[in-house]
Amino acid sequence: MIDFESLNRAYQRDGFYSLQLEVGDRCHQGCIYCYMNALSEIRNQLTGDIITDILYWSRDIGISAIEWLGGEPLIRPGIFKFMEKAGELGLRNNMWTGGLPFSDKGIIERTVELCQHGLISIHLSTLDTSLYSLMHPDRPVRDIDTILEGVEHALKSGYPPGQLINSVTFTGLQTAEDMIRTMEFFYENYNILTSINVYHTYMRPGISDKQLKRFIPRPEEVSKVYNSYRKLTGSGKLPMNCVNKQYCSATLAVLNNGFVTPCATIREENDHMNVKQKGLDRIVEDNREYLTFGLFKNMENLPGACRQCNMNSECWGCRSRSYAAGSGIYGQDPRCFRAGVN
Ligand code: SF4
Ligand code: SF4
Numbered sequence: 001m002i003d004f005e006s007l008n009r010a011y012q013r014d015g016f017y018s019l020q021l022e023v024g025d026r027c028h029q030g031c032i033y034c035y036m037n038a039l040s041e042i043r044n045q046l047t048g049d050i051i052t053d054i055l056y057w058s059r060d061i062g063i064s065a066i067e068w069l070g071g072e073p074l075i076r077p078g079i080f081k082f083m084e085k086a087g088e089l090g091l092r093n094n095m096w097t098g099g100l101p102f103s104d105k106g107i108i109e110r111t112v113e114l115c116q117h118g119l120i121s122i123h124l125s126t127l128d129t130s131l132y133s134l135m136h137p138d139r140p141v142r143d144i145d146t147i148l149e150g151v152e153h154a155l156k157s158g159y160p161p162g163q164l165i166n167s168v169t170f171t172g173l174q175t176a177e178d179m180i181r182t183m184e185f186f187y188e189n190y191n192i193l194t195s196i197n198v199y200h201t202y203m204r205p206g207i208s209d210k211q212l213k214r215f216i217p218r219p220e221e222v223s224k225v226y227n228s229y230r231k232l233t234g235s236g237k238l239p240m241n242c243v244n245k246q247y248c249s250a251t252l253a254v255l256n257n258g259f260v261t262p263c264a265t266i267r268e269e270n271d272h273m274n275v276k277q278k279g280l281d282r283i284v285e286d287n288r289e290y291l292t293f294g295l296f297k298n299m300e301n302l303p304g305a306c307r308q309c310n311m312n313s314e315c316w317g318c319r320s321r322s323y324a325a326g327s328g329i330y331g332q333d334p335r336c337f338r339a340g341v342n
Contacts (some may be wrong), residue, residue: 001119001163002247003092006064010250014292016284017250018065018094019058020264023051023079025256027071029098029123030138033171033199033215035265038071044256050275051082054254055089057280063252065092065118069264071256074101074111083114092118096167099123100143102150112159120154121195122147125168127182135173151190161191171199171215176224183225187232194229198222200321200335216335244314249292254280262291265320266329293319295330303332 003017010017024045027038046054058066066086073079074097083093093115099122101107111120126132129141136143155161166186170179183194199215230237242248253264258276260283261268273283284291295301296316306312317333325334 003064007246007250010062010064011246014288014294014297015062015250016252016292017063017247018067018252019054019063020067020069020251020253021051021054022046022069022071022254022256022264023073023076023082025071026075027098028075028139029072029100029143030136031098031123031125031169032135032137033169033173036071036267045076046254046256046258046275048078048082050258052085054275054280055082055086055091057275058086058091059089061281061284063091065094067094067096067251069096072098072101074107080110080114087114094118094121096121097123099147099150102153103146105153108150108153109157112154112157115159115163119163119165120159121165121167122151123167123169124148125170125182126174126178127185128178131174131178135171151192155190164190164192165195166192167195167197169197169199170217170222170225172213172217172221173215174217176217176221176228179225180228183229184232193233196225196229198335200318200324219335242318245296245316246314248316248319249294249297252284252291260284260287260291262293262329263320265318266323268323290329293329301330303330305332305336 007017024042025036025038026040026042028040055066068079068083070076073095086093095111095115097120124144124147125135127144129144132141132144151164154164168179168182186192186194198217248263251263253261254275255261255264255267258274259269260273260275260280272278273287275283288294293316299307299312302312302316306316317336319329321333321335322331323329325331
């Protein structure tokens, strides 16, 4: 899964461990809380030539893992060819699929094969059919079975459960109890862990803040989910989507329109940072501090609450939450759910 030695080395050197690569924005899963408003039709897609160039640049700048993102990456034509190329260049393949393409067993088997040194993440935020319909109004509830059958087939094909995760979004639409049931189901039936992305105010053009607020869960609900996770796994760890500040710093994103940002959830478009105009290697060289959140590597620059916090050797809050709240990438995380969880 994560090679912490390489990750920490990359962090120490102001380098990069993983590249979030959005191959295209098309997705059929229709999650109403989607941070990028992915639709069933293509609006932006990186060309095959650019993806190939990005893979070579990734190798050259010392990236260890490609996080294949979409939309739905598994419906991008040629995806397996790109993953093969990544493997040839010594890059790990981590596939972040919603899971619907797993209705095709051939796709599961190929994904399993190409992600043998990485991970496969699926996305099933509830097992409750009414909630599923609420969160995916244009989809049939049969999707739940499609995704679960896909997981079962991946496991039968020999894929280790420790390399599979269910990456969910905990929103204000689910209750903590529902989220806990989903986590327990995956852990008890498949030995698969859940990675929780707590919804926050992503910036979404065309959707008002008021509409987005209903997706933000109450802090007490988040605490309940976190505490149950720790009891369930006995790990003492929180089920964070992003591992730690080292991962946050050493991750880089190329969005489906070619813009390069520190993270796919920070959808900032800087004219001088687009792989359609300039090589990723040069973009990284010219913007290293911005892309690694370099200022925060000096603890004195952390926001007040983080300077005092006993978790600050591994956390500096989510930079995207600060950005979305209008404080730029270096503000206090306005929804720190970690501190005070007991
Ligand atoms: S205050 Fe919150 S965001 Fe800051 S280091 Fe502590 S846990 Fe992380
Ligand atoms: S900005 Fe937030 S979502 Fe992005 S890598 Fe950092 S912690 Fe994770």
